[in-house]
Amino acid sequence: MTVVDIAKELIAFDTSGPPAREQACAQWIKDFLEDIGFEAELQVVEKDRANVIGKIGRGKGPGLVLSGHIDVVLAGDLGLWKVTGPFEPVVKNGKIYGRGACDMKGPDACILQAVKELAKESYKRQLSVVFTAGEDTGGWYVTKVLEEEKITTDDAMCGVIPEPSMMEIIPVHKGSGGAKVLIHGRAAHSSKPELGINANQKAADYLYALRGLQSKLDETRHPLLGPTTVECTMMNGGFKSNIIPDQARLTLNFRLIPEHKDPEISRRWFEDMIASLSSKDPEFKAELTSHRASEPLDVPLDSRIVTTLRDILGTRIVGAPYYTEAVNYTRAGIPTVICGPGSIDQAHTPDEYVSLEQLELGVSTFKEAVKRICV
Ligand SMILES: [Zn+2]
Incomplete structure:
Protein backbone atom coordinates (compact mmCIF):
# COMPACT_ATOMS: atom_id res chain seq x y z
CA MET A 1 0.00 0.00 0.00
CA HIS A 173 -3.17 30.80 16.17
CA LYS A 174 -5.73 33.10 17.71
CA GLY A 175 -8.23 32.10 20.36
CA SER A 176 -11.85 32.98 19.76
CA GLY A 177 -14.62 34.26 21.95
CA GLY A 178 -18.10 35.68 22.11
CA ALA A 179 -20.06 37.99 24.38
CA LYS A 180 -23.55 39.43 24.60
CA VAL A 181 -24.46 42.89 25.83
CA LEU A 182 -27.99 43.84 26.83
CA ILE A 183 -28.75 47.56 26.70
CA HIS A 184 -31.68 48.82 28.76
CA GLY A 185 -33.82 51.76 27.67
CA ARG A 186 -37.36 52.94 28.48
CA ALA A 187 -40.30 52.45 26.15
CA ALA A 188 -42.45 55.42 25.14
CA HIS A 189 -44.56 56.42 22.16
CA SER A 190 -42.26 57.61 19.39
CA SER A 191 -44.21 60.91 19.20
CA LYS A 192 -42.99 61.63 22.75
CA PRO A 193 -39.38 60.44 22.66
CA GLU A 194 -38.46 62.70 25.58
CA LEU A 195 -40.45 60.35 27.85
CA GLY A 196 -38.40 57.31 26.87
CA ILE A 197 -34.77 56.20 26.67
CA ASN A 198 -33.89 54.83 23.26
CA ALA A 199 -31.98 51.57 23.76
CA ASN A 200 -30.90 51.57 20.10
CA GLN A 201 -29.28 54.99 20.49
CA LYS A 202 -27.49 53.76 23.62
CA ALA A 203 -26.36 50.67 21.71
CA ALA A 204 -24.84 52.99 19.12
CA ASP A 205 -22.84 54.64 21.91
CA TYR A 206 -21.56 51.23 22.94
CA LEU A 207 -20.59 50.38 19.35
CA TYR A 208 -18.77 53.68 19.06
CA ALA A 209 -16.83 52.83 22.22
CA LEU A 210 -16.07 49.43 20.69
CA ARG A 211 -14.29 51.17 17.79
CA GLY A 212 -12.23 52.97 20.42
CA LEU A 213 -11.36 49.65 22.03
CA GLN A 214 -10.26 48.29 18.64
CA SER A 215 -7.99 51.29 18.07
CA LYS A 216 -6.35 50.57 21.40
CA LEU A 217 -6.02 46.86 20.61
CA ASP A 218 -4.42 47.69 17.26
CA GLU A 219 -1.43 49.01 19.20
CA THR A 220 -0.50 45.49 20.38
CA ARG A 221 0.38 43.43 17.33
CA HIS A 222 1.58 39.83 17.52
CA PRO A 223 4.37 39.34 14.94
CA LEU A 224 2.56 36.41 13.26
CA LEU A 225 -1.08 37.09 14.10
CA GLY A 226 -1.54 40.86 14.07
CA PRO A 227 -3.84 42.42 16.68
CA THR A 228 -6.77 41.05 18.65
CA THR A 229 -9.96 41.95 16.81
CA VAL A 230 -13.38 42.69 18.27
CA GLU A 231 -16.50 42.88 16.15
CA CYS A 232 -20.19 43.32 16.77
CA THR A 233 -21.61 40.63 14.48
CA MET A 234 -25.30 40.78 15.39
CA MET A 235 -27.60 43.45 16.82
CA ASN A 236 -31.26 43.78 17.41
CA GLY A 237 -33.40 46.25 19.28
CA GLY A 238 -36.98 47.43 19.37
CA PHE A 239 -40.24 45.73 18.48
CA LYS A 240 -42.51 48.29 16.82
CA SER A 241 -41.89 51.16 14.46
CA ASN A 242 -43.66 53.75 16.62
CA ILE A 243 -42.29 52.74 20.02
CA ILE A 244 -39.03 53.92 21.51
CA PRO A 245 -37.15 50.64 22.10
CA ASP A 246 -36.64 49.58 25.70
CA GLN A 247 -34.00 46.95 24.91
CA ALA A 248 -31.20 46.33 22.45
CA ARG A 249 -28.93 43.32 22.23
CA LEU A 250 -25.43 43.21 20.81
CA THR A 251 -23.52 40.04 19.99
CA LEU A 252 -19.76 40.44 19.98
CA ASN A 253 -17.21 38.11 18.40
CA PHE A 254 -13.53 38.45 19.08
CA ARG A 255 -10.24 36.78 18.09
CA LEU A 256 -7.55 36.88 20.72
CA ILE A 257 -3.77 36.95 20.42
CA PRO A 258 -1.75 35.17 23.12
CA GLU A 259 -1.22 38.44 25.05
CA HIS A 260 -4.97 38.42 25.79
CA LYS A 261 -5.43 34.73 26.54
CA ASP A 262 -6.69 35.19 30.11
CA PRO A 263 -10.50 35.28 29.63
CA GLU A 264 -10.75 37.86 32.41
CA ILE A 265 -8.96 40.38 30.20
CA SER A 266 -11.61 40.43 27.48
CA ARG A 267 -14.43 40.28 30.04
CA ARG A 268 -13.02 43.41 31.67
CA TRP A 269 -12.87 45.30 28.34
CA PHE A 270 -16.60 44.89 27.79
CA GLU A 271 -17.55 45.58 31.42
CA ASP A 272 -15.29 48.63 31.65
CA MET A 273 -16.93 50.10 28.54
CA ILE A 274 -20.32 49.79 30.26
CA ALA A 275 -18.95 51.40 33.43
CA SER A 276 -17.33 54.23 31.53
CA LEU A 277 -20.44 55.03 29.46
CA SER A 278 -22.65 54.89 32.59
CA SER A 279 -20.40 57.30 34.45
CA LYS A 280 -20.72 59.88 31.65
CA ASP A 281 -24.40 59.27 30.94
CA PRO A 282 -26.75 58.47 33.85
CA GLU A 283 -29.31 57.11 31.34
CA PHE A 284 -26.89 54.53 29.98
CA LYS A 285 -27.72 51.14 31.54
CA ALA A 286 -26.36 47.88 30.21
CA GLU A 287 -25.04 44.52 31.31
CA LEU A 288 -22.78 41.85 29.96
CA THR A 289 -25.12 38.83 29.86
CA SER A 290 -22.61 36.27 28.61
CA HIS A 291 -18.93 35.93 27.87
CA ARG A 292 -16.68 33.07 26.82
CA ALA A 293 -13.15 32.98 25.46
CA SER A 294 -11.08 30.06 24.20
CA GLU A 295 -7.34 30.03 24.43
ZN1 LIG B 1 -9.36 19.57 9.79
Whole structure:
Protein backbone atom coordinates (compact mmCIF):
# COMPACT_ATOMS: atom_id res chain seq x y z
CA MET A 1 0.00 0.00 0.00
CA THR A 2 1.15 3.52 -0.81
CA VAL A 3 0.08 6.74 0.84
CA VAL A 4 -2.39 7.22 -2.03
CA ASP A 5 -3.91 3.76 -1.47
CA ILE A 6 -4.34 4.52 2.22
CA ALA A 7 -5.91 7.91 1.48
CA LYS A 8 -8.38 6.23 -0.90
CA GLU A 9 -9.35 3.66 1.73
CA LEU A 10 -9.98 6.40 4.30
CA ILE A 11 -11.92 8.70 1.96
CA ALA A 12 -14.21 5.81 0.93
CA PHE A 13 -15.60 5.69 4.49
CA ASP A 14 -18.41 8.24 4.74
CA THR A 15 -17.48 9.91 8.04
CA SER A 16 -19.21 13.16 7.14
CA GLY A 17 -21.39 14.98 9.56
CA PRO A 18 -23.13 16.08 11.51
CA PRO A 19 -24.01 13.42 12.37
CA ALA A 20 -20.61 11.84 11.73
CA ARG A 21 -20.11 8.10 12.21
CA GLU A 22 -16.39 7.54 12.45
CA GLN A 23 -16.27 4.13 14.11
CA ALA A 24 -15.94 1.91 11.01
CA CYS A 25 -13.10 4.06 9.70
CA ALA A 26 -11.55 4.14 13.18
CA GLN A 27 -11.66 0.34 13.28
CA TRP A 28 -9.90 0.18 9.88
CA ILE A 29 -7.14 2.45 11.24
CA LYS A 30 -6.82 0.39 14.42
CA ASP A 31 -6.42 -2.83 12.37
CA PHE A 32 -3.84 -1.12 10.14
CA LEU A 33 -1.82 -0.02 13.17
CA GLU A 34 -1.94 -3.45 14.79
CA ASP A 35 -0.85 -5.09 11.52
CA ILE A 36 2.34 -3.01 11.51
CA GLY A 37 3.14 -3.68 15.16
CA PHE A 38 1.51 -0.86 17.10
CA GLU A 39 -0.49 -1.33 20.28
CA ALA A 40 -3.80 0.24 19.31
CA GLU A 41 -6.99 1.09 21.11
CA LEU A 42 -10.44 2.10 19.94
CA GLN A 43 -11.94 4.66 22.34
CA VAL A 44 -15.67 4.64 21.70
CA VAL A 45 -17.01 8.05 22.68
CA GLU A 46 -20.60 7.80 21.53
CA LYS A 47 -22.72 5.40 19.46
CA ASP A 48 -20.86 4.79 16.16
CA ARG A 49 -18.17 7.31 17.08
CA ALA A 50 -14.64 6.49 18.17
CA ASN A 51 -11.10 7.78 18.52
CA VAL A 52 -8.07 5.58 17.82
CA ILE A 53 -4.88 5.72 19.85
CA GLY A 54 -1.76 3.82 18.75
CA LYS A 55 1.64 3.48 20.42
CA ILE A 56 4.98 1.93 19.56
CA GLY A 57 8.12 1.91 21.68
CA ARG A 58 5.89 2.14 24.72
CA GLY A 59 7.55 3.01 28.00
CA LYS A 60 10.73 4.29 26.34
CA GLY A 61 10.03 7.83 27.48
CA PRO A 62 7.90 10.58 25.97
CA GLY A 63 8.45 11.16 22.24
CA LEU A 64 6.28 12.50 19.43
CA VAL A 65 2.51 12.33 18.92
CA LEU A 66 1.07 12.67 15.41
CA SER A 67 -2.64 13.45 15.60
CA GLY A 68 -5.30 13.72 12.90
CA HIS A 69 -9.09 13.67 12.79
CA ILE A 70 -11.31 11.08 11.11
CA ASP A 71 -14.50 13.07 10.57
CA VAL A 72 -15.12 15.26 7.53
CA VAL A 73 -17.65 17.98 6.81
CA LEU A 74 -20.79 17.18 4.82
CA ALA A 75 -20.47 16.77 1.05
CA GLY A 76 -23.02 19.54 0.41
CA ASP A 77 -24.64 19.87 -3.02
CA LEU A 78 -23.62 16.70 -4.91
CA GLY A 79 -24.22 18.52 -8.21
CA LEU A 80 -21.15 20.62 -7.47
CA TRP A 81 -18.87 17.54 -7.34
CA LYS A 82 -17.65 17.42 -10.96
CA VAL A 83 -14.56 15.19 -10.78
CA THR A 84 -15.93 12.37 -8.67
CA GLY A 85 -18.40 11.64 -5.88
CA PRO A 86 -17.32 12.71 -2.40
CA PHE A 87 -16.70 9.15 -1.18
CA GLU A 88 -15.39 7.69 -4.47
CA PRO A 89 -11.80 8.89 -4.45
CA VAL A 90 -9.95 9.17 -7.76
CA VAL A 91 -6.50 10.28 -8.78
CA LYS A 92 -6.35 12.70 -11.68
CA ASN A 93 -3.63 15.05 -12.91
CA GLY A 94 -1.42 14.43 -9.89
CA LYS A 95 -4.18 15.06 -7.35
CA ILE A 96 -6.44 12.85 -5.29
CA TYR A 97 -10.06 13.99 -5.11
CA GLY A 98 -12.75 13.24 -2.53
CA ARG A 99 -14.26 14.60 0.69
CA GLY A 100 -11.45 14.88 3.23
CA ALA A 101 -8.66 14.61 0.64
CA CYS A 102 -6.95 17.57 2.28
CA ASP A 103 -8.95 17.95 5.54
CA MET A 104 -7.77 15.52 6.57
CA LYS A 105 -7.79 11.97 5.37
CA GLY A 106 -4.93 12.66 2.98
CA PRO A 107 -2.87 13.97 5.92
CA ASP A 108 -4.06 11.02 8.06
CA ALA A 109 -2.73 8.73 5.32
CA CYS A 110 0.63 10.51 5.51
CA ILE A 111 0.81 9.69 9.22
CA LEU A 112 -0.06 6.03 8.60
CA GLN A 113 2.38 5.65 5.71
CA ALA A 114 5.21 7.34 7.64
CA VAL A 115 4.77 5.17 10.73
CA LYS A 116 4.43 2.05 8.58
CA GLU A 117 7.78 2.72 6.94
CA LEU A 118 9.35 3.16 10.38
CA ALA A 119 7.59 0.32 12.17
CA LYS A 120 10.66 -1.91 12.21
CA GLU A 121 12.97 0.71 13.74
CA SER A 122 14.09 0.35 17.33
CA TYR A 123 12.64 3.20 19.30
CA LYS A 124 14.54 5.26 21.85
CA ARG A 125 11.40 7.22 22.65
CA GLN A 126 7.75 6.34 22.31
CA LEU A 127 5.87 7.25 19.12
CA SER A 128 2.12 7.81 19.46
CA VAL A 129 -0.57 8.39 16.88
CA VAL A 130 -4.09 9.62 17.54
CA PHE A 131 -7.08 9.85 15.20
CA THR A 132 -10.01 11.73 16.68
CA ALA A 133 -13.74 11.94 16.08
CA GLY A 134 -15.74 15.12 15.98
CA GLU A 135 -13.16 17.74 15.08
CA ASP A 136 -15.16 19.30 12.27
CA THR A 137 -18.58 17.82 13.00
CA GLY A 138 -19.29 18.49 16.68
CA GLY A 139 -18.01 16.70 19.74
CA TRP A 140 -14.38 17.71 19.83
CA TYR A 141 -13.49 14.28 21.20
CA VAL A 142 -9.77 15.02 21.49
CA THR A 143 -10.86 16.13 24.98
CA LYS A 144 -11.73 12.48 25.79
CA VAL A 145 -8.26 11.36 24.70
CA LEU A 146 -6.68 13.83 27.10
CA GLU A 147 -9.19 13.70 29.98
CA GLU A 148 -9.04 9.92 30.11
CA GLU A 149 -5.24 10.15 29.92
CA LYS A 150 -4.92 8.05 26.78
CA ILE A 151 -2.10 10.44 25.88
CA THR A 152 -0.16 12.23 28.62
CA THR A 153 3.22 13.88 29.06
CA ASP A 154 4.53 10.34 29.77
CA ASP A 155 3.70 9.46 26.14
CA ALA A 156 4.68 12.57 24.26
CA MET A 157 6.80 15.68 24.74
CA CYS A 158 5.59 17.34 21.54
CA GLY A 159 3.07 16.88 18.77
CA VAL A 160 2.14 17.63 15.17
CA ILE A 161 -1.36 17.92 13.75
CA PRO A 162 -1.31 17.82 9.95
CA GLU A 163 -4.21 20.16 9.23
CA PRO A 164 -3.64 21.45 5.70
CA SER A 165 -0.99 24.19 5.83
CA MET A 166 0.98 23.50 2.61
CA MET A 167 3.58 22.11 5.03
CA GLU A 168 4.16 25.53 6.54
CA ILE A 169 4.68 25.42 10.30
CA ILE A 170 1.98 26.94 12.47
CA PRO A 171 2.92 27.26 16.15
CA VAL A 172 0.42 30.03 16.92
CA HIS A 173 -3.17 30.80 16.17
CA LYS A 174 -5.73 33.10 17.71
CA GLY A 175 -8.23 32.10 20.36
CA SER A 176 -11.85 32.98 19.76
CA GLY A 177 -14.62 34.26 21.95
CA GLY A 178 -18.10 35.68 22.11
CA ALA A 179 -20.06 37.99 24.38
CA LYS A 180 -23.55 39.43 24.60
CA VAL A 181 -24.46 42.89 25.83
CA LEU A 182 -27.99 43.84 26.83
CA ILE A 183 -28.75 47.56 26.70
CA HIS A 184 -31.68 48.82 28.76
CA GLY A 185 -33.82 51.76 27.67
CA ARG A 186 -37.36 52.94 28.48
CA ALA A 187 -40.30 52.45 26.15
CA ALA A 188 -42.45 55.42 25.14
CA HIS A 189 -44.56 56.42 22.16
CA SER A 190 -42.26 57.61 19.39
CA SER A 191 -44.21 60.91 19.20
CA LYS A 192 -42.99 61.63 22.75
CA PRO A 193 -39.38 60.44 22.66
CA GLU A 194 -38.46 62.70 25.58
CA LEU A 195 -40.45 60.35 27.85
CA GLY A 196 -38.40 57.31 26.87
CA ILE A 197 -34.77 56.20 26.67
CA ASN A 198 -33.89 54.83 23.26
CA ALA A 199 -31.98 51.57 23.76
CA ASN A 200 -30.90 51.57 20.10
CA GLN A 201 -29.28 54.99 20.49
CA LYS A 202 -27.49 53.76 23.62
CA ALA A 203 -26.36 50.67 21.71
CA ALA A 204 -24.84 52.99 19.12
CA ASP A 205 -22.84 54.64 21.91
CA TYR A 206 -21.56 51.23 22.94
CA LEU A 207 -20.59 50.38 19.35
CA TYR A 208 -18.77 53.68 19.06
CA ALA A 209 -16.83 52.83 22.22
CA LEU A 210 -16.07 49.43 20.69
CA ARG A 211 -14.29 51.17 17.79
CA GLY A 212 -12.23 52.97 20.42
CA LEU A 213 -11.36 49.65 22.03
CA GLN A 214 -10.26 48.29 18.64
CA SER A 215 -7.99 51.29 18.07
CA LYS A 216 -6.35 50.57 21.40
CA LEU A 217 -6.02 46.86 20.61
CA ASP A 218 -4.42 47.69 17.26
CA GLU A 219 -1.43 49.01 19.20
CA THR A 220 -0.50 45.49 20.38
CA ARG A 221 0.38 43.43 17.33
CA HIS A 222 1.58 39.83 17.52
CA PRO A 223 4.37 39.34 14.94
CA LEU A 224 2.56 36.41 13.26
CA LEU A 225 -1.08 37.09 14.10
CA GLY A 226 -1.54 40.86 14.07
CA PRO A 227 -3.84 42.42 16.68
CA THR A 228 -6.77 41.05 18.65
CA THR A 229 -9.96 41.95 16.81
CA VAL A 230 -13.38 42.69 18.27
CA GLU A 231 -16.50 42.88 16.15
CA CYS A 232 -20.19 43.32 16.77
CA THR A 233 -21.61 40.63 14.48
CA MET A 234 -25.30 40.78 15.39
CA MET A 235 -27.60 43.45 16.82
CA ASN A 236 -31.26 43.78 17.41
CA GLY A 237 -33.40 46.25 19.28
CA GLY A 238 -36.98 47.43 19.37
CA PHE A 239 -40.24 45.73 18.48
CA LYS A 240 -42.51 48.29 16.82
CA SER A 241 -41.89 51.16 14.46
CA ASN A 242 -43.66 53.75 16.62
CA ILE A 243 -42.29 52.74 20.02
CA ILE A 244 -39.03 53.92 21.51
CA PRO A 245 -37.15 50.64 22.10
CA ASP A 246 -36.64 49.58 25.70
CA GLN A 247 -34.00 46.95 24.91
CA ALA A 248 -31.20 46.33 22.45
CA ARG A 249 -28.93 43.32 22.23
CA LEU A 250 -25.43 43.21 20.81
CA THR A 251 -23.52 40.04 19.99
CA LEU A 252 -19.76 40.44 19.98
CA ASN A 253 -17.21 38.11 18.40
CA PHE A 254 -13.53 38.45 19.08
CA ARG A 255 -10.24 36.78 18.09
CA LEU A 256 -7.55 36.88 20.72
CA ILE A 257 -3.77 36.95 20.42
CA PRO A 258 -1.75 35.17 23.12
CA GLU A 259 -1.22 38.44 25.05
CA HIS A 260 -4.97 38.42 25.79
CA LYS A 261 -5.43 34.73 26.54
CA ASP A 262 -6.69 35.19 30.11
CA PRO A 263 -10.50 35.28 29.63
CA GLU A 264 -10.75 37.86 32.41
CA ILE A 265 -8.96 40.38 30.20
CA SER A 266 -11.61 40.43 27.48
CA ARG A 267 -14.43 40.28 30.04
CA ARG A 268 -13.02 43.41 31.67
CA TRP A 269 -12.87 45.30 28.34
CA PHE A 270 -16.60 44.89 27.79
CA GLU A 271 -17.55 45.58 31.42
CA ASP A 272 -15.29 48.63 31.65
CA MET A 273 -16.93 50.10 28.54
CA ILE A 274 -20.32 49.79 30.26
CA ALA A 275 -18.95 51.40 33.43
CA SER A 276 -17.33 54.23 31.53
CA LEU A 277 -20.44 55.03 29.46
CA SER A 278 -22.65 54.89 32.59
CA SER A 279 -20.40 57.30 34.45
CA LYS A 280 -20.72 59.88 31.65
CA ASP A 281 -24.40 59.27 30.94
CA PRO A 282 -26.75 58.47 33.85
CA GLU A 283 -29.31 57.11 31.34
CA PHE A 284 -26.89 54.53 29.98
CA LYS A 285 -27.72 51.14 31.54
CA ALA A 286 -26.36 47.88 30.21
CA GLU A 287 -25.04 44.52 31.31
CA LEU A 288 -22.78 41.85 29.96
CA THR A 289 -25.12 38.83 29.86
CA SER A 290 -22.61 36.27 28.61
CA HIS A 291 -18.93 35.93 27.87
CA ARG A 292 -16.68 33.07 26.82
CA ALA A 293 -13.15 32.98 25.46
CA SER A 294 -11.08 30.06 24.20
CA GLU A 295 -7.34 30.03 24.43
CA PRO A 296 -5.00 30.87 21.54
CA LEU A 297 -2.28 28.42 20.45
CA ASP A 298 1.09 29.72 21.55
CA VAL A 299 3.95 27.26 21.14
CA PRO A 300 7.33 29.02 21.59
CA LEU A 301 9.26 29.41 18.34
CA ASP A 302 12.38 27.92 19.93
CA SER A 303 10.61 24.77 21.16
CA ARG A 304 11.89 21.39 20.00
CA ILE A 305 9.04 20.61 17.61
CA VAL A 306 9.24 23.98 15.84
CA THR A 307 13.00 23.86 15.39
CA THR A 308 12.89 20.20 14.28
CA LEU A 309 10.29 20.85 11.58
CA ARG A 310 12.03 24.05 10.48
CA ASP A 311 15.32 22.16 10.07
CA ILE A 312 13.61 19.45 8.02
CA LEU A 313 11.44 21.64 5.84
CA GLY A 314 12.99 25.08 5.73
CA THR A 315 9.42 26.39 5.28
CA ARG A 316 7.99 29.52 6.80
CA ILE A 317 6.63 29.81 10.29
CA VAL A 318 3.21 31.41 10.09
CA GLY A 319 0.08 32.05 12.14
CA ALA A 320 -3.29 30.50 11.31
CA PRO A 321 -6.72 32.11 11.22
CA TYR A 322 -8.50 28.91 12.34
CA TYR A 323 -8.81 27.09 15.67
CA THR A 324 -7.40 23.56 16.18
CA GLU A 325 -6.97 20.64 18.59
CA ALA A 326 -3.35 21.73 19.02
CA VAL A 327 -4.60 23.99 21.83
CA ASN A 328 -5.85 20.94 23.77
CA TYR A 329 -2.55 19.08 23.49
CA THR A 330 -0.51 22.16 24.31
CA ARG A 331 -2.66 22.90 27.36
CA ALA A 332 -2.08 19.28 28.48
CA GLY A 333 1.66 19.94 28.50
CA ILE A 334 2.46 18.61 25.00
CA PRO A 335 3.47 21.57 22.79
CA THR A 336 1.80 20.83 19.44
CA VAL A 337 1.97 22.62 16.12
CA ILE A 338 0.07 22.46 12.84
CA CYS A 339 1.96 21.29 9.77
CA GLY A 340 0.26 19.30 7.04
CA PRO A 341 -0.06 18.75 3.31
CA GLY A 342 -2.56 20.53 1.10
CA SER A 343 -4.15 23.94 1.30
CA ILE A 344 -6.89 25.06 3.66
CA ASP A 345 -8.41 26.72 0.55
CA GLN A 346 -9.49 23.27 -0.67
CA ALA A 347 -10.89 22.17 2.71
CA HIS A 348 -14.68 21.92 2.99
CA THR A 349 -15.17 22.58 -0.76
CA PRO A 350 -16.73 20.43 -3.52
CA ASP A 351 -14.07 18.60 -5.54
CA GLU A 352 -11.78 18.75 -2.51
CA TYR A 353 -8.31 17.55 -3.44
CA VAL A 354 -4.71 17.32 -2.32
CA SER A 355 -1.72 16.98 -4.62
CA LEU A 356 0.27 13.75 -4.53
CA GLU A 357 3.38 15.89 -4.29
CA GLN A 358 2.13 17.39 -1.01
CA LEU A 359 1.24 13.92 0.30
CA GLU A 360 4.76 12.68 -0.46
CA LEU A 361 6.22 15.70 1.30
CA GLY A 362 3.97 14.95 4.28
CA VAL A 363 5.18 11.36 4.49
CA SER A 364 8.87 12.23 4.20
CA THR A 365 8.57 15.06 6.73
CA PHE A 366 6.76 13.01 9.36
CA LYS A 367 9.23 10.16 8.87
CA GLU A 368 12.15 12.48 9.41
CA ALA A 369 10.51 14.10 12.46
CA VAL A 370 9.89 10.66 14.01
CA LYS A 371 13.50 9.66 13.30
CA ARG A 372 14.90 12.78 14.91
CA ILE A 373 12.70 12.64 18.00
CA CYS A 374 11.99 8.94 18.63
CA VAL A 375 14.48 6.69 16.84
ZN1 LIG B 1 -9.36 19.57 9.79
